[in-house]
Amino acid sequence: MEIEFLGTGAGVPARNRNVTSIALKLLAERNEIWLFDCGEGTQQQILRTTIKPRKITKIFITHLHGDHIFGLPGFLTSRSNQGGDTALDLYGPVGIKKYVQTSLAVTGTRLSYRINYHEITEPGVIFSDHNMTVTEMKLDHRIDSFGYRIQEADFSGELLVDKLLAEQVPSGPIYGKLKAGADVTLADGRVLHGPDYVAPSRPGRIVAIMGDTRKTDHTLQLAQDADVLVHESTFGQHESKLARQYYHSTSTQAAQIARLANCKQLLMTHISARYLGRAAHQLQTEAREIFPNSKVVNDFDIIEIPLPNAIKE
Amino acid sequence: MEIEFLGTGAGVPARNRNVTSIALKLLAERNEIWLFDCGEGTQQQILRTTIKPRKITKIFITHLHGDHIFGLPGFLTSRSNQGGDTALDLYGPVGIKKYVQTSLAVTGTRLSYRINYHEITEPGVIFSDHNMTVTEMKLDHRIDSFGYRIQEADFSGELLVDKLLAEQVPSGPIYGKLKAGADVTLADGRVLHGPDYVAPSRPGRIVAIMGDTRKTDHTLQLAQDADVLVHESTFGQHESKLARQYYHSTSTQAAQIARLANCKQLLMTHISARYLGRAAHQLQTEAREIFPNSKVVNDFDIIEIPLPNAIKE
Ligand SMILES: [Zn+2]
Ligand SMILES: [Zn+2]
Numbered sequence: 001m002e003i004e005f006l007g008t009g010a011g012v013p014a015r016n017r018n019v020t021s022i023a024l025k026l027l028a029e030r031n032e033i034w035l036f037d038c039g040e041g042t043q044q045q046i047l048r049t050t051i052k053p054r055k056i057t058k059i060f061i062t063h064l065h066g067d068h069i070f071g072l073p074g075f076l077t078s079r080s081n082q083g084g085d086t087a088l089d090l091y092g093p094v095g096i097k098k099y100v101q102t103s104l105a106v107t108g109t110r111l112s113y114r115i116n117y118h119e120i121t122e123p124g125v126i127f128s129d130h131n132m133t134v135t136e137m138k139l140d141h142r143i144d145s146f147g148y149r150i151q152e153a154d155f156s157g158e159l160l161v162d163k164l165l166a167e168q169v170p171s172g173p174i175y176g177k178l179k180a181g182a183d184v185t186l187a188d189g190r191v192l193h194g195p196d197y198v199a200p201s202r203p204g205r206i207v208a209i210m211g212d213t214r215k216t217d218h219t220l221q222l223a224q225d226a227d228v229l230v231h232e233s234t235f236g237q238h239e240s241k242l243a244r245q246y247y248h249s250t251s252t253q254a255a256q257i258a259r260l261a262n263c264k265q266l267l268m269t270h271i272s273a274r275y276l277g278r279a280a281h282q283l284q285t286e287a288r289e290i291f292p293n294s295k296v297v298n299d300f301d302i303i304e305i306p307l308p309n310a311i312k313e
Numbered sequence: 314m315e316i317e318f319l320g321t322g323a324g325v326p327a328r329n330r331n332v333t334s335i336a337l338k339l340l341a342e343r344n345e346i347w348l349f350d351c352g353e354g355t356q357q358q359i360l361r362t363t364i365k366p367r368k369i370t371k372i373f374i375t376h377l378h379g380d381h382i383f384g385l386p387g388f389l390t391s392r393s394n395q396g397g398d399t400a401l402d403l404y405g406p407v408g409i410k411k412y413v414q415t416s417l418a419v420t421g422t423r424l425s426y427r428i429n430y431h432e433i434t435e436p437g438v439i440f441s442d443h444n445m446t447v448t449e450m451k452l453d454h455r456i457d458s459f460g461y462r463i464q465e466a467d468f469s470g471e472l473l474v475d476k477l478l479a480e481q482v483p484s485g486p487i488y489g490k491l492k493a494g495a496d497v498t499l500a501d502g503r504v505l506h507g508p509d510y511v512a513p514s515r516p517g518r519i520v521a522i523m524g525d526t527r528k529t530d531h532t533l534q535l536a537q538d539a540d541v542l543v544h545e546s547t548f549g550q551h552e553s554k555l556a557r558q559y560y561h562s563t564s565t566q567a568a569q570i571a572r573l574a575n576c577k578q579l580l581m582t583h584i585s586a587r588y589l590g591r592a593a594h595q596l597q598t599e600a601r602e603i604f605p606n607s608k609v610v611n612d613f614d615i616i617e618i619p620l621p622n623a624i625k626e
């Protein structure tokens with residue numbers, strides 16, 4: 001599981017930061033990539049990575065500002081031109097369907113795959129299967145803006161083979177039954193209780209990716225105990241009035257959320273073109289005073305989210 | 314007068330060629346830049362040039378395929394964010410207005426300037442003033458695709474000062490009257506006929522910029538005697554069947570047009586990603602067999618279109 005940042009700028013593209021797009025790479029987990037937002041030029045950014053458009057199976061849009069969606073029609077069209085033929089799920093605010101369908105209709109584009117539209121009308125779980133659950137809530141922006149919590153299923157505990165061997169339990173189909181939690185009667189009459197021979201399960205990983213927002217309690221809920229929180233940091237610590245006025249957050253506010261929500265890591269993005277080089281670094285310094293494991297990300301940064309301790313798959 | 318190529322690729326962006334956009338720089342002539350097509354990422358390409366978005370006062374769209382228009386909403390929005398406040402004229406096929414207005418409405422964007430929409434419904438002159446005239450005609454593509462002929466007004470001839478001095482005509486307001494073509498009676502009784510003292514006018518420059526198209530007679534008409542013809546060359550000379558099938562042109566066809574229309578220079582663009590490096594050069598070699606002054610252009614190429622001989626303003 002990795003997060004690759006395709007665009008980390010705010011509002012308008014800059015030479016060193018394109019507008020927002022974030023790839024959650026679930027290649028080992030499900031051979032898929034999920035995209036969060038798709039600002040103009042996202043497909044061009046993808047050309048500079050190893051990402052294959054057809055592997056992108058879901059796109060989650062946080063909100064309908066142009067710097068988060070104007071790359072969508074082009075990406076969808078190119079995915080088709082490049083042989084993508086598997087359905088794609090598109091999640092986002094009400095209006096995203098009209099925008100995409102109008103763009104495709106005006107250009108006479110017929111895609112080689114189906115788009116399943118999921119317009120969000122209430123908070124809750126918008127996707128769940130054996131491997132992943134995605135929950136969304138509305139944040140606090142000028143227009144509807146959503147945050148997404150992506151939670152991996154728990155890893156079941158491994159079978160305690162050493163313990164079984166120490167008790168001279170012969171290997172065979174019995175091991176599978178014990179791992180599944182069943183009780184097993186051995187030939188010598190002993191009865192083994194499955195859960196005694198299985199290590200505790202371990203929680204899966206949690207990634208929280210927020211749309212543009214002021215500081216809000218909903219972010220706290222979505223980010224609770226997250227391995228990684230991706231949060232905007234459009235302003236510096238002394239600009240909280242501006243941040244409030246423009247419905248954005250400061251570096252300090254992002255760090256406060258990460259700390260209160262007990263996150264493991266904060267990745268700060270949506271960096272204004274006013275913060276170049278050392279100035280962007282200053283945002284990071286400000287955040288670290290409150291939450292030490294904070295980082296301002298740049299375009300093409302790849303952040304690995306490691307498996308929980310002691311799990312190797 | 315210069316042409317700067319912002320994107321020279323076909324269909325899908327490639328690492329070295331973005332999708333189509335062409336800037337006609339009329340800075341000396343009228344302190345304006347006119348854009349022809351605006352594929353996705355055009356505003357990012359502009360960041361790598363000296364072009365200021367607010368100087369772009371007119372955009373001409375050749376046709377409604379995504380690789381020619383998906384950069385339009387982002388460009389228009391950024392032009393506003395960057396302080397552009399002068400009206401912008403947008404010319405193109407029917408549908409361009411709906412596309413732009415839907416994109417702006419969905420994103421809740423209010424521009425700081427007015428867009429004047431000019432949807433094309435019949436061939437003819439779509440713009441004319443003291444300095445420039447723009448004529449369009451429909452070409453031969455799968456959907457409506459237009460070609461544009463941009464014709465500069467003629468340069469009036471300069472006053473023949475040496476001749477006046479040789480005839481001992483004293484300088485003064487008389488010179489202005491003669492230049493304007495009037496007859497003037499001198500103090501010594503001589504009558505001077507203005508046109509005898511003014512060099513012949515010289516024709517202004519002609520730039521012809523075509524949308525995607527098969528070879529067609531309308532291109533010939535639009536390109537007649539052009540200083541520069543910008544024409545697509547999506548296929549190589551041996552692929553005329555493919556070109557016909559996909560409503561595009563070959564290198565050879567572009568060169569035939571330039572020759573038949575008596576153009577001075579052919580700039581070949583809309584180059585498929587299949588033609589990289591030497592292969593793109595091969596397209597140029599093919600064209601030069603028919604029309605020697607042919608050139609395959611690359612992103613960020615700037616072509617100067619010099620003033621006609623002997624005119625210096
Ligand atoms: Zn934004
Ligand atoms: Zn095209």
